Amino acid sequence: MATYFYTVVAIFTIMVAGIAVERLYKHFQAMNPHLGPFRKLDGKCTCHCGSCDEESCGH
Numbered sequence: 001m002a003t004y005f006y007t008v009v010a011i012f013t014i015m016v017a018g019i020a021v022e023r024l025y026k027h028f029q030a031m032n033p034h035l036g037p038f039r040k041l042d043g044k045c046t047c048h049c050g051s052c053d054e055e056s057c058g059h
Helices: 002-031
Strands: none
16 A cells, blocks of 8 residues: 555656646746747647748758
8 A cells, every 4th residue: 555655646746846847947938038939848849830841941
């Protein structure tokens, strides 16, 4: 039973830490807009054209 409890606590701690890191990152980006746009975690790339395809970006 103790192993189950420690596992649940560990997973919860990792989730909370991930949320905290994302909030700190958003705050850092808001204070330093000259460093570029905030990277969203939606699985898409952050290139200017919205597509990761080299041909469609014109590079």
